Amino acid sequence: xxxxxxxxxxxxxxxxxxxxxxxxxxxxxxxxxxxxxxxxxxxxxxxxxxxxxxxxxxxxxxxxxxxxxxxxxxxxxxx
Numbered sequence: 001x002x003x004x005x006x007x008x009x010x011x012x013x014x015x016x017x018x019x020x021x022x023x024x025x026x027x028x029x030x031x032x033x034x035x036x037x038x039x040x041x042x043x044x045x046x047x048x049x050x051x052x053x054x055x056x057x058x059x060x061x062x063x064x065x066x067x068x069x070x071x072x073x074x075x076x077x078x079x
Contacts (some may be wrong), residue, residue, distance in 0.1 A: 009075055012041050016072055019049045025076075032072050040071040055079045 013025055015038050022028050022073030032054065033040035040052035040059055048063035052071050075078045 003064045007029070007053055012043065012070075013072070013075060015047050016041050016049060019047075029073060029076070029078075038067045038071050041075075042066075043067075043070050044068045054057075 002023060009061040013028070017023070017025060017028050019041075020031065020039055022031065028039065028072065038053040038054050040050050040056055042058060042061040042064060044061070044064050046061070046063045048061050048069075050062075050069055052059045054067055054071055054073045056069060057073040057074045058067040059071075061068045071079070
């Protein structure tokens with residue numbers, strides 16, 4: 001059995017897809033582009049998600065108490 005190591009960003013993107021109930025990153029990006037808020041996730045050890053502004057790169061995380069929430073559009077490098 002082989003083990004594939006995913007980057008932290010890739011892992012977080014996959015968790016956002018799961019949390020939003022979407023099949024692919026393309027679906028997630030389309031959903032994010034069509035609204036004034038978009039999915040965001042805590043970049044620390046927790047997988048807390050929230051709806052944030054598209055350009056959010058230091059949003060407050062209610063789970064860990066830090067400014068660790070990043071929107072999907074920042075995470076993939078579109079903003």
